[in-house]
Amino acid sequence: MIPTRSRYPSASTDDFDGSTDSKCSTHESIVSASRGRTPNLRTNGVTPTLFHRVRHDKTILALAVSGQHIFAGTEGGEILVWSLEALQLKTKIQAHRRSVLSLSLSKDQKLLFSSAGDAIVHVWCTETLECLYNIYSTYDVGDVFCVVYSSALQTVYCGAQNTSIQWYDLKQKDTRPAPDPKAHPSYRYNRFFDSKGPGGVSTPRPVSSNGVSQTHGGRDLEIDKEYIKQYAHYGYVYCMLLSNGLLKNGPDDEVLISGGGDGTIKLWSLDADNVGALLELDELPGDGNKSVLTMALDGTFLYSGLLEGEVNVWDLDTRQQVRSVKAHLDDVLSISVGGGFIFSAGATGNAKKFNHKYECIDRWRAHEGIVLASAVAAYNDHRIYVTGGNDHCVAIWDVDGYAPEPSGGISNSNEQMINSLSKLISYKTVSSDPSLAEECRRGATFLRNLFKRFGATTDMFNTDDQRNPIVYAKFKGASAKKRRPKRILFYGHYDVIAADNDQAKWIVDPFSMEGINGYLYGRGVSDNKGPVLAALYAVGELVSEQSLDADIIFLIEGEEECGSRGFEEAIKRNKEMIGDVDWILLANSYWIDDEVPCLTYGLRGVVHATVRVESEHPDLHSGVDGSGLMDEPLKDLVMLLSTLTGPHGRVDIPGFYKPILPLTEPEEARYAAITKTLIRRNPDLGDSKALMNSLQRRWREPSLTIHRFHVSGPENSTIIPRLARAALSIRLVPNQDTAKIQEALVTLLEKNFESLESKNSLVISIDHRADPWLGDPDNEIFQTLEKAIMGVWGPVGEGRRSFMPLLDTSSKKIRNGSAVSKASPTTSSALSNGSDHTSMAATSPVAKSSPPLEQHPVLPHKPLYIREGGSIPAIRFLEKEFNAPAAHLPCGQASDSAHLDNERMRVLNLYNSRGIFKRVFRELPKK
Secondary structure (H helix, E strand, C coil): CCCCCCCCCCCCCCCCCCEEEECCCCCCCCCHHHCCCCCCCCCCCCCCEEEEEEECCCCEEEEEECCCEEEEEECCCEEEEEECCCCCEEEEEECCCCCEEEEEECCCCCEEEEEECCCEEEEEECCCCCEEEEEEECCCCCCEEEEEEECCCCEEEEEECCCCEEEEEHHHCCCCCCCCHHHCHHHCCCCCCCCECHHHCECCCCCCCCCCHHHHCCEEEEECHHHEECCCCCCCEEEEEEEECCCCCCCCCEEEEEEECCCCEEEEEEECCCCCEEEEEEEECCCCCCCEEEEEEECCEEEEEEHHHEEEEEECCCCEEEEEEECCCCCEEEEEEECCEEEEEECCCEEEEECCCCCEEEEEECCCCCEEEEEEEEECCEEEEEEEECCCEEEEEECCCCCCCCCCCCCCCHHHHHHHHHHHHCCCCECCCHHHHHHHHHHHHHHHHHHHHCCCEEEEECCHHHCCCEEEEEECCCCCCCCCCCEEEEEEECCECCCCCCCCCCCCCCCCCEEECCEEECCCCCCCHHHHHHHHHHHHHHHHCCCCCCEEEEEEECCHHHCCCCHHHHHHHCHHHHCCCCEEEECCCECCCCCCCEEEEEECEEEEEEEEEECCCCCEEHHHHCCCCCCCHHHHHHHHHHCCECHHHCECCCCCCCCCCCCCHHHHHHHHHHHHHHHHHCHHHCCHHHHHHHHHHHHCCCEEEEEEEEECCCCCCCEECCEEEEEEEEEECCCCCHHHHHHHHHHHHHHHHHHCCCCCEEEEEEEEEECCEECCCCCHHHHHHHHHHHHHHCCCCCCECCCCCCCCCCCCCEECCEECCCCCCCCHHHHCCCCCCCCCHHHCCCCCCCCCCECCCCCCCCCEEEEECCCCHHHHHHHHHHCCCEEECCCECHHHCCCCCCCEEEHHHHHHHHHHHHHHHHHHHHC
16 A cells, blocks of 8 residues: 555645646656746636635535535534525534545535545435435444545445445435444544553543434444445545546446545446446556545546646546646645636645646635635626635635626626625725825715716716715616606715724724625725615616616715715705605615614704813913912813703703604504514513613613813823813704704803803804704605515514523622612613624524524514614705605614724625615605
C-alpha cells in the first residue's frame, strides 16, 4: 500500500497561474520553472462576485447544493442547512459523532447522503430533514471519505479509509435481516478510545453508548460482507463520481469513477443483476506520490485535483490524459464544473476559474484559510459557486457576473438589486459632513441613472444653500388615455448617518456592503437605501411586464438625516412638475420586533432647540472668583431647564397636554393585539398592561428630552465657564400644534429666566421642527398594504423562539438596600431581544438539536398596526401639500441597528418588501 499524505494540509501564501501541458500517456510538468513569478492572469471581464457569506463556528468540510438549500458538513459532525432564498440557517443537525467528510444528493434531490469519520453513512429526506437510514459496514472501515448514490439502481456506494468501496442496495432493506444492535460502530472496540493507558484506564468515549443513530432516528442497515470491494485502491478512497455514456454496449448504464491515495483513477461497471456489484473496467494511471483528492465531471471529460497543486484532465472516451494544469502552489482539495468553466480551490485559500482552453481567466481570495469543499449550482437563473473552508465560512459567489445591460433596460432580478444596493452603499452620502458633499452628489447621480435605466423620466431638484439635491423620477403608467392615471408618490432618502469605524466596532467596512448569515451589513442598507431600491425594482418589474397602470413618482432626498433641510421649499418650487398625487407611500422605519410585519400609522413630531446662557465675564477660576455674588451661566442653565419638567417626566409647559386626543376603542384594540402578539412570542416581556402602557407612553404621549450640555473653557474641574448651552427636544403627538408648542416653550424659558434675576443673557434658537402625523388605518392605501403583506409574508407562526436571549424581568433592582418598585420601560432593544452581530447564533433560527419551538396554531396573520416615537419631517408636509393620504411600510426588523454600528437588513425582508411594493403599485390604482 502506498502511504498517503494528509488530506488537509496547511495553507500556503501564494498561487500559480494556470500553466498547462498537453499530454498523452506520460505526464511531465513543464511549469516548475515558473515558481515564484508574478501571475499574468487573463480575464474575461466577469470576475466572480461575493454574493453572500454565512458563518459558523467550525470548519466546513463538505458541501452539497440543491435547488432550495445549501447543505454543509462540519468538523463537529453537524449538517447545516441554509435557505438559498433567505440565506439564513434553516436548521442544524448533529448528524455524526465525528467530522462530516462528504455530502451528496440523489439525482432528484429528494435524498441527502452524509458520510463521516464515524464510519456511518446517513440518508436524509431533504424536505423534512428526517434521517431515513443509517448504513454501516460489517467491518471497521475507518473514515468514510465519499458517498454517491445510483438512483437507477437505488444503491449507495461508499469509499473508505481502509481502501475499500462498499455498497448497499436500498431495494433489499426489507428483505435483509435486521442487524445486531451490538454490531453498530458506536459499540465496537476502538483502538484509540478503548485501549488502556497507564494504570489500565481507557480514554472516555466522546458520546454515550447509545449511538448517534438513536439520537435522530433512522433505520439501521448493515452492509453485507459480499458487497465490499476490498483494496479498491492501494490508498484511501478519497472521491467518487457516477457517469453515464461511457460504455459502448450500454450507453445508458452508469459507471462509478473512484480516485484514491495511490494516485490512480478507476472506472467500475455496476451489475444491475447483482445488487450493483462492482467490476473494474479500467485504471487511469497516475503518480503514486500524488493522491487524487477531488474530481469533477463535464460530459466525458474528467478533472482530478492532486497533491501539490496539479489538475489533470482526462478524456474518458479514449481513457487518455490530455492535459495537466499546474493550478495551485499547494494541494487541490476541491474541483467543480459549471457553465463551461472549471473551478479549483485548495490549501492556499485561492480559487481559480478556467475556460475550456484550460486558461486561468480569474483568480481570487475565496477564504482566509484552506478551501475544503465547493459546488456549482444554478439558482434564479444565476450560476453560483459555493465554497467552504477552515475559516468557518461558506461563501456564495456569483460566477455569471453582471454583464453590461442592453440600452433598452436593466436586469431586475433580486441578485441585480443587491448588486445595485452594494454600489449605492459604497457612496458615503453623509449629509451632516460637508467634506462629503461631492460624495453625496455622486450617490444622487448614481441613483438618478438607475431610475433612467428602468425607463423613468428624471430630474434633480436643487435645494437652498447648495445642499444635497432631491432625485425626482416618474414612471408613466399605461392606463386608459381618456382619464388621468392614478398617481402614487414614493418618498425616501439616500443620505445616511455617519459611520465611524475607528474603534473597529463594525464587523464589516460600513461603506462596503457584505452579506453575512442572511443579513446585508452596511451604512444605509436599512435606513433608507435598501427600501428605496426595493420600491424601484418593484416598479421596474411591473414596467418589464407591461402591467404598470399608475404613474409612480419618486422623491428621494439627501438631507433627511439633517431635518430635511431645503426639502419643503424645493418641492413647492417644483410642484407643477410633480403634478397631482393620489397616495403617498414611504418605508423608513422598522418592525416592533424581529418576527411580525407591521404597518405604521402614526409618528410623533419634534421641536429641536438650543438654550444658551452667557456671561459678560471670561472663563474664570472657581477658587479665585467663585462666590455667591457671581451669576454662573451653567448654574443658571441647570435651574432654568429644571423648570421644564416635573416628577416622572411630566412637561410643565402651560396647556401642553390639552390637545392630546383621547384613546379610542379601535386604537386600544390595536395596542391589545400588539401586546398579545409580543408576549405570546416572548413571555419574558412581562405583564401585558405594563407593556401596553410603555408603548402608549412612547407613541401617543409627548415627551421632553435634554440631550447634552456644552460649556466653554478648558475641561477641568476648577473653571467657571463663560458660556453654557444645552440641546433639547420635545416630541409631539397628533393634534398638538408645532408652532404653538414652540412659542410656548420660548415664552416659558424667557419668563423663568427673568425670575432668576441673573446678569447673564439668554439665547434660545429653534434648530428644527417637524409636525406629528396620524394616518387612517381603514383607508384604501393601508388596506391595500395589509392585503399585500399577508399575501407576501403568508402565515406568521405564533411560537416562541427559544434560541433568543431572554430578558430577566423576574428580579427587582436593588438600590441602597431596598427594592425599586418602578418597572423599567420596555425599550426597542428589549423587543428585539438585542442583537449580537459577531456571533452565528444571533442570526440563526432554531437548530434541530435545540429545544423545539413552542407552536400555536398558524393562521394568516394581519400585520400589527403600530405608531412610533420618532419623527419624519416630510410625511405630514407632503400630505398637506398634495392633499393626499400617506401610509408607512416598515421594511426592516427591530434589530436592524439603524443609526448604530453594524446596521443591517435581512435579505428576506428586502426581497419581501419588493414583493409588497409590487402588489401595492399594481393593486392600489384599481381602488
